[in-house]
Amino acid sequence: MLFVGDDWAEDHHDIEVQDDDGRRLARARLPEGIAGLTRLHELLAEHLTDEDVDPETGFVAQNVLVGIETDRGTWVSALVAAGYRVFPLNPVQVARYRERHGASGAKSDRGDAHVLAEIVRVDRAHHRPMAGDSPQVExxxxxxxxxxxxxxxxxxxxxxxxxxxxxxxxxxxxxxxxxxxxxxxxxxxxxxxxxxxxxxxxxxxxxxxxxxxxxxxxxxxxxxxxxxxxxxxxxxxxxxxxxxxxxxxxxxxxxxxxxxxxxxxxxxxxGFGRHPDAEILTSQPGLGPILGARVLAEFGDDHARYADAKARKNYAGTSPITRASGTRRVVLARYARNRHLADATHQWAFCAITASPGARAYYDTLRARGAGHHAALRQLGNRLVGILHGCLKTRTTYNETTAWPDLTATAA
Known part of the structure; x- marks a missing residue:
């Protein structure tokens, strides 16, 4: 396998290519655009065998992993189209990883390309590859x-x-x-x-x-x-x-x-009305065309992206985090999260209170236990994300009795 670190700038890309053992195979500064991408393909082809190339399309199979600090743009789209496995990495995580290799604070474009290649070579299991969302949802x-x-x-x-x-x-x-x-x-x-x-x-x-x-x-x-x-x-x-x-x-x-x-x-x-998942999303209490479009856009429509409901909740930032040290243990809300999706789920939970008896009963139960308004909405949003995941997985629309079996029975 080949591991590529791509430190991008407005008009160029600093590239480093490594093998399985971390040995540097190539290093280059490539221009943005077709010329730079063509040169990248040539660099990788020098270190690939015939078994690594799809004989029908001529594209490299998914044995080339690319680490880059963005998930948008024509360059990234071209990398995905070429068959490379692209890992859009959070710049904060990259900065922390850089500190593992030195405390001097030194930084360079070449050094960042090296760090990105190291991340996808050593720690790719802890990072999410780029989702296979449709162009429509993008x-x-x-x-x-x-x-x-x-x-x-x-x-x-x-x-x-x-x-x-x-x-x-x-x-x-x-x-x-x-x-x-x-x-x-x-x-x-x-x-x-x-x-x-x-x-x-x-x-x-x-x-x-x-x-x-x-x-x-x-x-x-x-x-x-x-x-x-x-x-x-x-x-x-x-x-x-x-x-x-x-x-x-x-x-x-x-x-x-x-x-x-x-x-x-x-x-x-x-655009939302033309999507195949629109009916499932608008069947959820509190989701209309606009809020539903925001939820769909941020979650994406790659149905294999989330292994289970917990993974979707973690991505949404609705599931809490636990900090434990010695005898001290606290449960906190996630604040490092996708703020567009977090805002959408918070509004969704607020609207669901008046649209769903089960959601209202769940919210009232949390408030009776002493939870504040926003804390109760976060927990309700977490529950709603799990319900949405089940509906998308089974390709069924929302059902109040199925979603809240205990609470709806109590309310009745």
């Missing part, structure tokens, strides 16, 4: 992550907007409790400071509420106008002007993100 994963990142970006801008309004225009927070709503954004962009807000006519407020499809617009417009015109403490005009510029900027950013999030959501729902 694309879904890319859109789902950008969609989620856009939501997180919007939340950050929303917090900045709330902070600015609280400091110079608190009446706006009372008038517009939903700052991401279209009517609130429209009126704040038109009147981002107390002086202009007080001059807003009731007809303009009503028109904004109507465009946002609000009910009882006349009464709501009257209430908003009363709040905006009520006497309040004011800052110096120069400071208010600065705050108004900040508010207007944040409002435009949030409005733009609202539009992009809606567009990405439509793409996500369409």
């Amino acid at each position: 694309g879904l994963k890319m859109v789902a992550r950008v969609h989620q990142s856009a939501i997180w970006d919007r939340t950050r801008h929303l917090l900045r907007l709330r902070s600015a309004l609280r400091e110079f225009f608190p009446a706006a927070l009372e008038a517009f409790p939903e700052l991401t709503a279209p009517d609130a954004l429209e009126l704040l962009e038109r009147a981002p400071d107390p002086a202009r807000a007080a001059r807003l006519s009731r007809s303009k407020i009503t028109a904004a509420l109507t465009r946002a499809r609000r009910r009882d617009t006349e009464a709501k417009a009257e209430a908003i106008q009363a709040v905006l015109r009520a006497p309040a403490l004011r800052l110096a005009p120069e400071i208010e002007a600065a705050y108004a510029a900040i508010v207007a900027s944040q409002v435009r950013l949030i409005a733009s993100l609202n539009s992009e999030i809606a567009a990405l959501q439509a793409v996500l729902a369409e």
Whole structure:
């Protein structure tokens, strides 16, 4: 077998090739793209025999193991297509492994390529090879992550907007409790400071509420106008002007993100609806097209990837970890995990409480034992991931009685 360490950069790859005994067979710096990949194939071919090559395709069989610190990009896709077994390694783990060989803190691209080759040669049993997910779910994963990142970006801008309004225009927070709503954004962009807000006519407020499809617009417009015109403490005009510029900027950013999030959501729902596993996922309580798409994208659709439900729970980060030393033993939540998947499972558990009597009974039982809200949701999420694994394994949709036999009987 050949073991390849690939330390990648934006425009090149540092490569080291080792044999079973750890002897260095080749070392090179290859350019990114077709030329570099062709040279890599040539380097490996110099140390392969005829038995190592598939006679039909000409590709190298899976006796070449590649360690690299990424799982995305055209280079990685080409390595997988060539038949190599690719191990996308966590940079934190690689850094810790580097410390095993020296405490000086020295680091180089060649040295990292050597460390990556050593990891796949010696410790590959402790690392997960790249999953064989379909291109469809890989694309879904890319859109789902950008969609989620856009939501997180919007939340950050929303917090900045709330902070600015609280400091110079608190009446706006009372008038517009939903700052991401279209009517609130429209009126704040038109009147981002107390002086202009007080001059807003009731007809303009009503028109904004109507465009946002609000009910009882006349009464709501009257209430908003009363709040905006009520006497309040004011800052110096120069400071208010600065705050108004900040508010207007944040409002435009949030409005733009609202539009992009809606567009990405439509793409996500369409792609998810075409996937064969969509019916199984949407049958789970609390999973709709968008949240289901995120769960599917992060888990992948390689059904051989997870040996059992525990492996899927570990990957999701929902299963707890135990730290024991001497007589001290504590059970903790996993914080080193895929935050996209962790966020999705947490929301899934929260939505399942109202969609499933069994999930609600399980949550209430945990709360009765003294678990906090988020701790109970983590445990419920762990249980839901196990249920999903069983449904995917048996290719069956969710069944409330099968999922919660004891709890549903007790609730009944």
